[in-house]
Every structure is written in C-alpha cells, then in structure tokens.
Amino acid sequence: MKGKIVPVCEEEGLELLFGTPSEKIELYSQALADAGFDPLPEFTPPDEVPPGMFRLLSGRAPMHTFGRTTNNRVLGGLMSENEVWINARAARSLAGFEEKPLKSGDYVMLVNQDGAKSGPVKAKVTERIRGDAVYLVHGFGHTAKGLSFSRNRGASDSALTTRFKVDPVMGGTGMNVNFVRISRAEA
Amino acid sequence: MLFKNYRTRYAMVMDTRRCVGCQTCVLACKAENGVPVNGYRDWIVTETKGEFPHLSMEIRSERCMHCTNAPCVTNCPTGASHFAKGGTVQIDRALCTGCKACVAACPYGARYVHPDGYVDKCSFCMHRVTKGASTACVEGCPTKALAFGDLNDPSSDVARLLHSRTSKLLSPEEGTEPNLYFLV
Ligand code: SF4
Numbered sequence: 345m346k347g348k349i350v351p352v353c354e355e356e357g358l359e360l361l362f363g364t365p366s367e368k369i370e371l372y373s374q375a376l377a378d379a380g381f382d383p384l385p386e387f388t389p390p391d392e393v394p395p396g397m398f399r400l401l402s403g404r405a406p407m408h409t410f411g412r413t414t415n416n417r418v419l420g421g422l423m424s425e426n427e428v429w430i431n432a433r434a435a436r437s438l439a440g441f442e443e444k445p446l447k448s449g450d451y452v453m454l455v456n457q458d459g460a461k462s463g464p465v466k467a468k469v470t471e472r473i474r475g476d477a478v479y480l481v482h483g484f485g486h487t488a489k490g491l492s493f494s495r496n497r498g499a500s501d502s503a504l505t506t507r508f509k510v511d512p513v514m515g516g517t518g519m520n521v522n523f524v525r526i527s528r529a530e531a
Numbered sequence: 532m533l534f535k536n537y538r539t540r541y542a543m544v545m546d547t548r549r550c551v552g553c554q555t556c557v558l559a560c561k562a563e564n565g566v567p568v569n570g571y572r573d574w575i576v577t578e579t580k581g582e583f584p585h586l587s588m589e590i591r592s593e594r595c596m597h598c599t600n601a602p603c604v605t606n607c608p609t610g611a612s613h614f615a616k617g618g619t620v621q622i623d624r625a626l627c628t629g630c631k632a633c634v635a636a637c638p639y640g641a642r643y644v645h646p647d648g649y650v651d652k653c654s655f656c657m658h659r660v661t662k663g664a665s666t667a668c669v670e671g672c673p674t675k676a677l678a679f680g681d682l683n684d685p686s687s688d689v690a691r692l693l694h695s696r697t698s699k700l701l702s703p704e705e706g707t708e709p710n711l712y713f714l715v
C-alpha cells in the first residue's frame with residue numbers, strides 16, 4: 345500500500361500554522377466577537393448543587409468501551425458492576441444514613457431531580473472525589489433481556505441523565521448537569 | 532552474550548509511576564494462559580493515601596513473585612510446587628492434589644484453585660521465555676510499566692531499571708525474598 349506522504353510533525357516539515365486569521369492560536373478571537381460571542385472564553389459557573397443532592401458525574405473504565413462490552417464475560421469479569429463513588433466525609437453526614445453510616449459495598453438507589461431512578465448500585469466510599477459530586481462508570485444498569493450477563497448490574501448514568509446543556513458557541517452537549525439523591529436500597 | 536558465568540535469576544520490575552491500571556496485563560495473561568473465568572494469575576491493586584484533595588495514589592500490577600525463599604514450595608506436601616529454570620516457582624499439575632497448603636502459605640494471595648482441581652498461578656510465561664519471547668503481560672502493557680528478564684545479567688531491562696530507580700518489595704518482613712520489584 346502506498347499513499348501520499350504528508351508531514352505530521354515539525355520534524356517532518358509540517359508548518360506550524362493554524363487556520364485562524366492570524367495563523368496562530370487565538371485566545372482572543374475576533375471571529376467570535378464578530379459573531380456576537382465572548383471573544384475571550386468566560387467562565388460560567390455550573391448550577392449550584394441542591395441541598396441533599398449530588399452532582400452526577402460519569403466516565404469510563406479502561407476495560408469497557410461505551411455500553412457494549414459489559415456483557416462480555418472476560419471484560420465483565422474485570423468489572424462486573426459499577427459503583428457510585430461518594431466522598432468519605434460526605435458519606436459520614438449523609439441524610440437518611442444517621443443510624444447506619446454508608447459503607448463501601450452497601451447497595452443504594454439513585455434518584456435524580458426529575459424522579460428518574462437507577463440501581464441498586466454498590467457504594468464506593470472514597471477520598472478520590474469531591475464532596476458535592478458522585479461518580480458512575482458508564483455502561484451499566486442495563487435492562488435489555490439480551491444482555492444476559494450485564495443486565496441489572498449497577499446503575500445507569502444514562503437513565504439519570506434526563507437533562508443536558510448545550511454549549512452556545514459550538515453546540516456540544518454537557519451531560520454532567522444532573523443531580524441525584526442517595527437512598528438505601530431495600531434488601 | 533559474553534558473560535555466562537552467572538546463574539539466571541528471572542525477575543520482574545513493575546513501575547508504579549507508569550501504570551494506569553488499565554488491566555491489559557490481566558487480560559493478556561488470561562488469553563495467553565487460558566485462565567478460567569473466575570481465576571486470575573495477575574491483578575491490579577490501587578492504594579490511595581491522604582484526604583481529599585491532598586492525595587497520592589499507587590497502582591500495582593501484582594502476580595506470583597517467584598520468591599527465592601518460597602513458602603509455597605516448602606509447604607507443598609507432594610512436591611508439585613517446585614523451583615525451576617531461572618529460579619522460578621512452578622507447579623507440576625500431575626502431582627498437585629489441590630490440597631491448598633500453598634494457597635495458605637503464600638503471603639501474596641498469588642494462587643487460585645483451577646476448576647480442574649489443581650492449583651494455578653503465574654508461571655512467568657516460561658513457555659514463551661524459553662522461546663526467546665517476553666511474558667504476555669509485559670508485551671501487552673501499553674505504558675511499558677512492566678519489565679521482565681534476568682536480574683543477574685547487568686544489561687537486562689530489569690537490572691538496569693533496578694540500578695537507576697528506587698524500588699521496593701512487598702512484605703519483605705515475610706522473608707520470602709520476592710523477585711517482583713516495584714519502582715516507586
Ligand atoms: S508469591 Fe506466593 S506463590 Fe509465588 S513464589 Fe512467593 S509464596 Fe509462592
């Protein structure tokens with residue numbers, strides 16, 4: 345196979361120019377200003393977390409590709425259910441858990457601001473997350489019958505993502521804008 | 532090779548700074564060695580220290596450490612667990628009765644019982660190494676966090692890494708003299 349060789353880095357002769365009017369990285373963009381947007385990126389704070397709730401964050405685990413591989417027996421063996429990460433200090437003062445504080449491995453239910461529900465999902469009480477957010481690995485909490493192994497394992501961040509925000513400039517969607525409440529899963 | 536007047540001492544060096552915990556090493560091993568669904572010859576340990584947001588984390592890819600002073604060998608009543616080529620610790624499946632004395636003796640939890648009745652663990656991929664290849668986990672690792680080779684050969688990857696970096700052993704107080712080193 346032979347194709348046309350194009351330089352991909354400076355060492356190969358690639359010219360370090362950008363497709364902007366100045367051909368440089370533009371922190372201040374006249375094009376954005378002309379289109380009626382902030383020419384300099386301006387920080388817009390996210391919505392405040394309602395009392396008693398947590399911002400729902402989601403992400404990936406290295407062995408699972410989107411929602412498709414959790415049903416694979418070998419990959420599913422490495423991570424067979426997701427956990428909801430909650431900050432250790434936040435877990436100690438969690439409303440509804442005064443009698444029996446939340447521990448790693450306890451099963452909980454997640455309900456979002458619109459009443460969408462997912463779980464039961466194991467709690468992971470950890471220092472590795474801030475106190476006002478919880479985290480889920482994406483790709484779990486499936487309900488499809490055909491997913492015979494991964495069905496009903498963990499919680500679905502998708503089911504809890506009933507709202508999203510749209511970036512006014514480039515149209516990208518922000519999905520970590522939902523809030524959840526944590527309650528103990530009935531045994 | 533010029534210097535042949537040493538005994539081969541196979542060892543592994545695992546870089547906790549490079550590892551991202553992706554578990555490719557675990558999958559590579561399972562595929563290479565036909566490890567059953569609920570068994571593992573290698574696994575990942577993640578340790579977090581501190582309180583948010585002042586944290587540090589260490590990720591280790593662990594497996595049998597092919598101890599120089601291996602309690603699994605001395606506690607095996609049938610001779611199935613034995614020292615072999617390059618100082619590695621191997622299991623003769625035909626001799627293993629599945630009594631699990633070795634499982635209890637190993638301080639690192641390196642062994643599991645195979646559904647076929649014998650005990651199994653990491654072999655340092657001797658079937659590959661004797662053909663000149665490296666172990667499956669070393670070849671699979673995308674961050675080059677794992678190195679395997681002869682500790683007694685000063686030009687080997689493992690010898691060079693241990694020479695230039697700070698390393699530690701797990702539970703050295705057990706006196707097992709493990710041959711899996713962790714770069715910190
Ligand atoms: S790590 Fe465990 S199984 Fe491996 S040689 Fe040492 S004692 Fe034996």
Ligand code: SF4
Nearest residue numbers: 550551553554556672
């Ligand atoms: S493959 Fe490499 S980076 Fe991935 S978990 Fe194993 S040692 Fe770490």
